[in-house]
Structures are given as C-alpha cells and as structure tokens.
Amino acid sequence: MTIYNISIITSSGFPYYYKEIKKLPVRIKLYQRFYDFTEYVDRKPAPIDPISHFELNAGLISALFEFAKNLDKKIRTLEFKTSDNENFEEPSIDDKDKGDVLICAQTETYLSHKFVKEKIKLIYNLIVVPKMPLESAYIIDEAEEKKIIDILTDQEAKKRILLKESEIRKQAEVFLEEMGPYGLNNIVVTSFDLSLILVLGEKYSSEDIDTILRNMGGIPRIDPLKWKFLQSFYKENQIWVYVINSGVGVTVENKLFEPYYYLLFTDSESYLAEFPGKLTTKFNNILG
Numbered sequence: 001m002t003i004y005n006i007s008i009i010t011s012s013g014f015p016y017y018y019k020e021i022k023k024l025p026v027r028i029k030l031y032q033r034f035y036d037f038t039e040y041v042d043r044k045p046a047p048i049d050p051i052s053h054f055e056l057n058a059g060l061i062s063a064l065f066e067f068a069k070n071l072d073k074k075i076r077t078l079e080f081k082t083s084d085n086e087n088f089e090e091p092s093i094d095d096k097d098k099g100d101v102l103i104c105a106q107t108e109t110y111l112s113h114k115f116v117k118e119k120i121k122l123i124y125n126l127i128v129v130p131k132m133p134l135e136s137a138y139i140i141d142e143a144e145e146k147k148i149i150d151i152l153t154d155q156e157a158k159k160r161i162l163l164k165e166s167e168i169r170k171q172a173e174v175f176l177e178e179m180g181p182y183g184l185n186n187i188v189v190t191s192f193d194l195s196l197i198l199v200l201g202e203k204y205s206s207e208d209i210d211t212i213l214r215n216m217g218g219i220p221r222i223d224p225l226k227w228k229f230l231q232s233f234y235k236e237n238q239i240w241v242y243v244i245n246s247g248v249g250v251t252v253e254n255k256l257f258e259p260y261y262y263l264l265f266t267d268s269e270s271y272l273a274e275f276p277g278k279l280t281t282k283f284n285n286i287l288g
Contacts, residue, residue, distance in 0.1 A: 002108040002195045002210070003116065003152045004030070008128060010100045011038045016134040019145065021152055024106065029076065029214070031109050035120045037101040037128075099132050105152075110213040115193035115258075119151050122256050154191040156250040157258055160287060161189060161197050167286045172200035175279055183240075183270030187279070188263040192249065194219060197260075204234070204265060212239055212265065219243060224259065227276045231268070238268035244276050248288040260287060 004024050008017040024030065048056070068075045103120050127144050131137035140148070150156070161168070172187050186201035188209055199206045216232035224247030232239045242264035249259035262283060264276060 002111055003119075004106045006120075006123075006148065006152065007104040008134070009102050009104070010134055011102055012100070014135050016137070017140050019148065021149060029109055030106050031111075031113075033105050033107055033113060033116060035103045035105075035117055035124075037099050037103065037124055039099055099129065101128055101132070101134065103128075108210065108214065110194055110216060110219065112193045112219055118256055118258075119193065122253060123148050123151055125255075126253060151252060154195055154197060154258070156252050157191045157260065158197055160250055164286050165198065168198065168283065169200060171282050171286065175275075175282075176201050179272065179275055182272065182275075183267035184264060184272065184275075185267065186263075186265040188265065189283075190261045190263060192258040192261065194261060194263075201265070208234060209263075209265070212241065216241060222261075225277075225280060227280075240266045240268055240270055242266065242272065242276050244280055246280055246284055246287070248284045 004022050005018065005020045007015075009015050064075060064078070101124065103124060105116060105120065107116060127140065127148060128134070131140075168189070175187060176184060184201075185203040186199060186209065188196060188200065189198040190196055194213065196206055196209060199209055204212065212232045212234050215234070216230050219230070220228060222228055222243060222245040224245050227242050227244040229240050229242045232241055244262040244264070246260040246262055249257060251257050260283075262276075262279060264272065264279070266272065
C-alpha cells in the first residue's frame with residue numbers, strides 16, 4: 001500500500017477531514033498530490049507585468065517554504081501548469097466540478113497520478129458530494145471512513161488475489177524456474193496505480209521492489225494486454241522492469257474499473273521475447 005494519507009479541505013482552508021492510512025517512510029522522497037474539485041469560474045488570467053510577477057512568485061515560494069519548515073517537510077519540486085491569455089482553454093465537462101473541495105494525498109512518487117485521481121474522484125463522488133458545503137456538514141462516519149480506506153488500499157483487488165493466490169503462486173514458480181536462466185528474478189502483481197499487492201520470487205523483497213520502482217521514474221501509458229520495459233537500478237546495479245497492463249481486474253462500487261498490472265523484474269539486458277504475453281494469458285485465466 002503506497003498511499004500514506006488523505007486530506008479533504010475547502011479552498012479557503014477549512015480542514016474537513018484527515019486520515020493517516022500508513023506511517024510515512026523515513027528519509028524517502030514522496031509526492032504531495034493535489035486534486036482540485038473547486039467549482040470552475042469562467043475567467044481568463046489577468047495580464048501582469050514582469051516585476052509584479054516576480055514579486056508574487058517570490059511571495060508564494062517563501063510562504064510555501066515557511067509552511068513546509070513548520071510541518072518538518074522539505075519541498076524539493078513544485079509542479080505547475082502554465083497558461084497564456086491568447087490560448088486559454090476552458091476545462092472539459094469532467095473538470096467542471098460543483099463544489100469547493102481540495103483533496104490531497106501523500107504517496108510514493110512512482111504511482112500513476114491519473115489513476116490515483118480516479119480513486120480520489122470516486123471518494124469525492126461517493127462521500128464528499130452528498131455532504132457539501134463541508135463547513136456545515138456532519139463528520140465522516142466509521143462506515144464512510146472504511147469505504148475511503150478500502151478504495152485507497154485496493155481492497156477489492158486484494159480480495160480477488162487472495163481467493164486465487166495459491167494458483168498464482170504455483171504458476172509463478174513454474175515461470176520463475178523456466179525464465180530464471182534468462183534473467184527473470186521476481187514477478188509482482190499491482191493495482192492499476194502500481195500499488196503493490198503480491199510479490200513473487202525471492203531475490204527482491206517488497207521493500208526492495210519499492211526502492212526499484214522509486215528509481216524507475218514515471219510509468220508511460222500502456223494499453224490493455226500490452227507491455228513496456230523500463231530501466232531502474234538497485235544498489236548501483238541496473239535492472240529492467242517489464243510493466244504489463246493485464247486488461248483484467250475488478251470494478252469498485254460498480255463505477256471504477258481497476259485492471260491489474262504485472263511487473264517482471266529482470267537482470268539488465270534480459271531478453272524475454274514473448275514471455276510477457278504468455279504470463280499475461282496464464283495469469284488472466286486465473287484472475288479473469
């Protein structure tokens with residue numbers, strides 16, 4: 001599980017809800033992800049002169065760093081999207097949310113921002129929307145909190161894996177024995193945002209896998225039943241990671257389809273040919 005906490009606030013700073021899902025790891029770079037569900041206002045950015053722009057930017061940076069120091073959190077990177085007055089684009093219909101809500105989550109850096117957003121948006125629609133305006137809303141009760149935690153920690157996906165775990169492990173043992181001489185070390189099953197569910201193989205532990213994924217960088221878009229390989233490293237040794245979109249998974253709350261991803265951890269320059277496709281077929285027959 002690689003989403004560590006969630007915060008629900010209003011754009012004016014009203015602290016409606018906070019939940020720690022798992023304690024933060026020590027001395028590890030994490031992302032604070034922001035998901036904006038405030039109501040869209042149709043206005044173009046006002047033009048601003050360079051001096052005023054610099055002063056506002058300096059004020060923003062100093063304020064953020066001062067807040068971060070008080071929270072004992074060090075900011076290393078800020079991500080933002082630019083726009084210009086001539087080509088200002090109105091958000092799509094999906095982005096025109098009705099409300100005044102910001103939802104934040106602290107997560108591992110390697111998770112898919114898009115798919116974490118899908119989880120957050122499901123929580124927003126199921127739990128938050130019926131309670132707006134949040135300043136006068138009843139608190140989130142135990143049943144609702146359990147639903148939030150279940151969504152963030154992939155409980156539906158884990159339940160299916162648990163039912164089929166013995167079959168998956170037997171098949172993984174066959175694959176690891178068959179492909180071990182060609183450099184295959186571990187097989188990992190994750191949720192659709194790359195949160196770990198099941199680690200198969202003995203070379204790397206789940207903590208090692210986390211480290212390798214942190215060193216890998218972002219995950220590109222992968223179509224169902226397709227795969228891509230990416231480079232990473234562990235203790236200065238280069239590693240290749242094959243990332244496969246299984247195309248099969250679970251549907252959460254009858255709204256959100258979450259396909260499993262299969263990850264193959266190999267020695268660098270290992271050649272697996274069509275083996276990722278073979279593994280996908282076998283695993284899908286078990287989980288589908």
